[in-house]
Amino acid sequence: MSLLIDSVSKRFGEVQALDDVSLEIEPGEVFGFLGANGAGKTTAMRIVLDILRPDSGTVTWNGKPNTEAPRETWGYLPEERGLYAKMNVLEQLVFFARLQGVESKAAEHEVREWLERFRIPEYADRRAEQLSKGNQQKIQFIAAILHDPQVLLMDEPFSGLDPVNAALLKEAFLEMKSRGKTLIFSTHQMETVEELCESIAILDRGRVVVGGSVRDVRRSTGRQMVRLAVEGDPEMTWLGTLDGVRVTRRGQDYTEAEVAPGHDPGAVLRAALSRGCEIRHFEMADPTLEEIFIEQVGQIDTTERTLAPKAVSA
Amino acid sequence: MKGWRTLFPNAWYVAVREYRSRVRTRSFVLGTVLLAVIAFAATQLPVLVDFAAGSSQTRLEVVSTPGMPADSLSLLSETLNGQISATAHPPFVVSWLAEGDIASAQQALENGKFDALLIVDRDPASKNLTFTLRTDLASDGPVVTSIRPAVALLALDDALARAGTSIGAVQATPLTVLPVNPSAGPANSVSREVSTDLLSTGLIVLIFMAIITYGVWVAMSVAEEKGSRVMELMLNATTPLQMLAGKVIGNGAAGLTQYGIILAAVVGGLLAQGPIHKAVLGTDAGNTFGGLDPVVLAAFVILFVLGFLMYSLLYAALGSLVSRQEDVQSATSPLMMLIIAGYVMSVFGLQAIDDTWVKIASFVPFFSPYLMLARVSMGHVEAWEFGLAVLLLVISIAVALFVAARIYSAGVLLYGQRLSLRQVLSAARVSR
Numbered sequence: 033m034s035l036l037i038d039s040v041s042k043r044f045g046e047v048q049a050l051d052d053v054s055l056e057i058e059p060g061e062v063f064g065f066l067g068a069n070g071a072g073k074t075t076a077m078r079i080v081l082d083i084l085r086p087d088s089g090t091v092t093w094n095g096k097p098n099t100e101a102p103r104e105t106w107g108y109l110p111e112e113r114g115l116y117a118k119m120n121v122l123e124q125l126v127f128f129a130r131l132q133g134v135e136s137k138a139a140e141h142e143v144r145e146w147l148e149r150f151r152i153p154e155y156a157d158r159r160a161e162q163l164s165k166g167n168q169q170k171i172q173f174i175a176a177i178l179h180d181p182q183v184l185l186m187d188e189p190f191s192g193l194d195p196v197n198a199a200l201l202k203e204a205f206l207e208m209k210s211r212g213k214t215l216i217f218s219t220h221q222m223e224t225v226e227e228l229c230e231s232i233a234i235l236d237r238g239r240v241v242v243g244g245s246v247r248d249v250r251r252s253t254g255r256q257m258v259r260l261a262v263e264g265d266p267e268m269t270w271l272g273t274l275d276g277v278r279v280t281r282r283g284q285d286y287t288e289a290e291v292a293p294g295h296d297p298g299a300v301l302r303a304a305l306s307r308g309c310e311i312r313h314f315e316m317a318d319p320t321l322e323e324i325f326i327e328q329v330g331q332i333d334t335t336e337r338t339l340a341p342k343a344v345s346a
Numbered sequence: 347m348k349g350w351r352t353l354f355p356n357a358w359y360v361a362v363r364e365y366r367s368r369v370r371t372r373s374f375v376l377g378t379v380l381l382a383v384i385a386f387a388a389t390q391l392p393v394l395v396d397f398a399a400g401s402s403q404t405r406l407e408v409v410s411t412p413g414m415p416a417d418s419l420s421l422l423s424e425t426l427n428g429q430i431s432a433t434a435h436p437p438f439v440v441s442w443l444a445e446g447d448i449a450s451a452q453q454a455l456e457n458g459k460f461d462a463l464l465i466v467d468r469d470p471a472s473k474n475l476t477f478t479l480r481t482d483l484a485s486d487g488p489v490v491t492s493i494r495p496a497v498a499l500l501a502l503d504d505a506l507a508r509a510g511t512s513i514g515a516v517q518a519t520p521l522t523v524l525p526v527n528p529s530a531g532p533a534n535s536v537s538r539e540v541s542t543d544l545l546s547t548g549l550i551v552l553i554f555m556a557i558i559t560y561g562v563w564v565a566m567s568v569a570e571e572k573g574s575r576v577m578e579l580m581l582n583a584t585t586p587l588q589m590l591a592g593k594v595i596g597n598g599a600a601g602l603t604q605y606g607i608i609l610a611a612v613v614g615g616l617l618a619q620g621p622i623h624k625a626v627l628g629t630d631a632g633n634t635f636g637g638l639d640p641v642v643l644a645a646f647v648i649l650f651v652l653g654f655l656m657y658s659l660l661y662a663a664l665g666s667l668v669s670r671q672e673d674v675q676s677a678t679s680p681l682m683m684l685i686i687a688g689y690v691m692s693v694f695g696l697q698a699i700d701d702t703w704v705k706i707a708s709f710v711p712f713f714s715p716y717l718m719l720a721r722v723s724m725g726h727v728e729a730w731e732f733g734l735a736v737l738l739l740v741i742s743i744a745v746a747l748f749v750a751a752r753i754y755s756a757g758v759l760l761y762g763q764r765l766s767l768r769q770v771l772s773a774a775r776v777s778r
Contacts, residue, residue, distance in 0.1 A: 078759075083759070103582065114576040115579075127359065176579075
């Protein structure tokens, strides 16, 4: 009983968009796709949605091929946001819901409830073109969930949102999770991933480089991070001399060092105490996803590999 | 494939949305009103022409003399007004005063009630009619010039009456027309072909205009959806086939609505022509309605709908190839060529309706809406031929639907520069 992506490959001309990708996403889980532009996140989602067909490999949901799953199984928030500009909000949301088999009365009720929740009930009768980008994004989120899908796929749902709207959307996220929905989203905002996701997959050029629960991924390197701040010695030059310790960041607030696998991070604390340092801050942690991401994917590739639609002047 | 799931109700929802958003646009409302007003005004042109002609009318009063033939008045009037007498506004208004009081007629003339007074008398010696015209119009002017042969004819008619016959009887002399070889039967009558030729051209133009105007709407609406990225949302909610069908039906219905309103304005205008004519000019207009064969009308409706469906599907497919509405025109120009080619063929085909190439082309789905209609309206077609053309058209619509859905489902996901058909076809193979 899960969403199983099995050895999926997909090529667009010169570009290998997905290369033998296998993933398992548990029902009720919040799953994050991480990757630079062109890593294959959107293609992977479109294949799950059966908007695209893979060259090889299969996708199954609860043991059945995704091609046989009813369309209303899925809710989709595309990366490229678009609404019918001249149509009013209520009318088009009801239209989208009806396409997914929701009765128009029920749909209207649901729409009004969600607009209320997003604090924009007065927008029901406005045309989409009169709304700000952030509000249009909220409208699209509503469009994606009106038919109560079991799996919600969202492509960069937080991009371009101000903090207030991002918080509202996160709330809605958690609401969907509490309703037992499976949530899959792509992003390159690592903090959001650490905050919301239980599992992730880091994609690079169509391949899964790391995957699994956030905990396991962060521990997978075997390294530990230590953050230390002591009174009167901001340089802490002695730190680099310790066995298996490498300073990664020197700052006024604290100094960060990486402890190689097999070494005890506690040794750093003991060394500081034995030197008689007055310790202001000490913290042991797994590497952040951002660190792992940069380690795995390297410098963000600046060459344009993306297949995502380029902006066009409308 | 899931793409071929049941069409309804989603195609219907899409169609309703397309229809509503189309008829609500300002361009639709303004366009419809403007075209309807123009169409109505155009039907009133004859009234305007008659009204303008009214100022050049000559009022002629005739004082007769005893013993004139009974049909003298109508003979004079017909001669003066010629063929035009059938129209509502003849150049001469002739009134007749039998053996009346010349003095009072003279009085009316002086008061300006008439432009000219024609006094008829009989020469006591020769018994021939004599004519006197009292008028201030130039004696060598066009009015007097046209009255001269008319009175001569009256005199002739009178002389004939006294001889025991009449102009009418002489004019009724029969003429038998035979071809060069008399045994080949009666000569061809071309008059029927001339009138149905006009009717066919009218109906073909109606189909041509509808396809060329409203087909582009379908392409526009596809491109708009792709340009605004709503497509991305729609792709998960519907299948390409549902979208296609909905768009064609919705935009087609909106187009037909506009067409219907304009045609209603034309019909209403023609019906109102009589009353308006009477109100403005006080005379009746000639009947403008020709008979329309119900068989031709039925064939027109069938070919109109099927032809529109097929071309709209192709328009939708081509519309999916562009990312911006501005590019629709150039992307659809090959289709435009095909449509115009069909129209031009039908124009020439009407002149050679029994030629083999016309017969063959009238079965080719791209051209049959025009050419089969031409053949039907000319009455040069067998029932099975019409049935075959319709069948071929229906089959090609099914094929067009399949191909268009393929191109469409691939095309809507590809953005950027205008796509070549080759790119799309290779993409169509890998998409659902």
